[in-house]
Amino acid sequence: MTPTRKKRLILIVAMVVGVGIATALAVTAFNDNLMFYFSPSEVAEGKAPVDHPFRVGGLVTNGSVKRQSDGLTVEFTLTDTRATIPVRYTGILPDLFREGQGIIARGRLNEAGVFVADEVLAKHDENYMPPEVADSLKTAQQGGDVR
Amino acid sequence: MMRFLHKLASPKTFYALSGRIIPWAGVSALLLILVGAYWGLVEAPADYQQGDSFRIIYVHVPAAWMSLFVYVVMAGAGAIGLIWRIKLAEIIAISSAPIGASFTFLALVTGSLWGKPMWGTWWVWDARLTSELILLFLYLGVMALYGAVEDKRTASRAAAILAIVGVVNIPIIHYSVEWWNTLHQGPTVTKLDKPSIAPEMLWPLLIMALGFKLYYVATVLMRARVELLERERNSRWVQEMVEAG
Structure with missing residues (x-):
């Protein structure tokens, strides 16, 4: 890698890291306001x-x-x-x-x-299942047998 | 390896190679999307709670994944263009922007259509929805900045810097549902645990996701070819190609 390219690479990495840190600080400061x-x-x-x-x-x-x-x-x-x-x-x-x-x-x-x-x-949760599976899960939770 | 990459990045080789890839990627994308759509919309069982409304997942989730994926490709190509000054990387970056913006828009619209009956609202300003909207604005900003500068190489560099700065938004979108309380549900598939979706519902989703990805490959190459021809219109290989008919 030529010195100019290396310099550009370092500049870009530094930019991403800098913006990342700034964003992380801002987001942490506003943490309570980001809670829905x-x-x-x-x-x-x-x-x-x-x-x-x-x-x-x-x-x-x-x-x-x-x-x-x-x-x-x-x-x-x-x-x-x-x-x-x-x-x-x-x-x-x-x-x-x-x-x-x-x-x-x-x-x-x-x-x-x-x-x-x-x-x-x-608020929907992240679970997706067909009705039969939901039924058998419920039965299993109630101590019944699962077909 | 480096020699191969250099050859690949030469406009002429890329033009010829991409012309061969596009039909394959395009046809596979079409087939996968048709199979995935039929499987997901007709064959897959209804959800125990949402009934048939959950089927919008087969468009919404692949579109949302692609909105993030295309952005990373765009920023990555932009960085390569900045560091190594490779023309082709600049072209791939800028050709990705409108496609990524479309995927983002699709994800926002389908999510909104689903949100009304399920959540009871079209839109809320929670962390996930807001950060995805910012992603749309980033795409539009990259496109506007590129269009605003006359010289295409300067324009590419400016747009690439904006794209790279915007990368910090990507982890925020992905982790927003874990870091903060949101109305949007947590991740179903993209987590270390077992996916919390029944396998017969997951398969069509993955097929759709692959179909969307190949669609992106086909369209980004098509856009890149056009952009390449426009930029290289005075070069010898383009002139020769046009004369050969």
Whole structure:
């Protein structure tokens, strides 16, 4: 490799490393702002903002979904297995909303400690399988036999 | 080895060789995409939760992979062009940009179409979606910068520097779903663990991914040939070729 080429190579590597370090520092500094949602335990620890809306993400607790008589308002609790937070939402829920499903709600906490959401999004997980496999997995988890 | 590479990088050899590769890559890409699409859209079982909507994965995921892959190729070729001043590397880099931008756009659009029924929203500003959008802007920036400079060799150098700086975004896109809480789900296939997708759903996905890759090979070579002819229009081998008809 000729000296000029070597110099150019070193310059380019130095540039990538420099930009990389700068980006890493910037991204670490903004780490909290890059988080899309808070978990229920973070909310319980008081890490969530009080004065403006935020998002909370967790699993819909099994057996907690209650529909109000107006047909649109839903109450349920969100959990990350360590802390649980009650949520109230009026509006249309996404297709994937169900008990045990991961969801993300945006809104704010009221005085009673209920999270009043104005938007509910379903968080899909990274698992893809045919229904039969899902069924047999469920049976296996419940201690039944797998065909 | 070096002699072979030098010969390959000579415009005339490249022009002849790429002309032979394009039909093979193009036809294999078409076949793989047809097989993958039929297998994925018709034969593969529906998902236990999303039903048939999950099938958009067969376009979305290969397009998203290609958007990252093409960017790395573009930046790599750009760096080779900068260091060794190889004309062909500059041409490959700039020919990759519009293709990569199209893949990025496709990934964003298909993701948005899937997001509405599944998540309940077309778009959110989470880390994965935002960084992928920045990737689209990087591609567009590289193309705009190249187009803005009159002299093609200077333009290639400027565009290559922008492309190389943008490389830091690539690991951010890939790891965004692991480093931060995002609405976008974590990796299904590209992780060290066993893929969390049933094999009968994974195979068509891999076939589609390979098809997309060969499509890229065919189109980038086609674009590169055109760019090469334009740049070399005054050189002897082009004149001779045109005269020979």
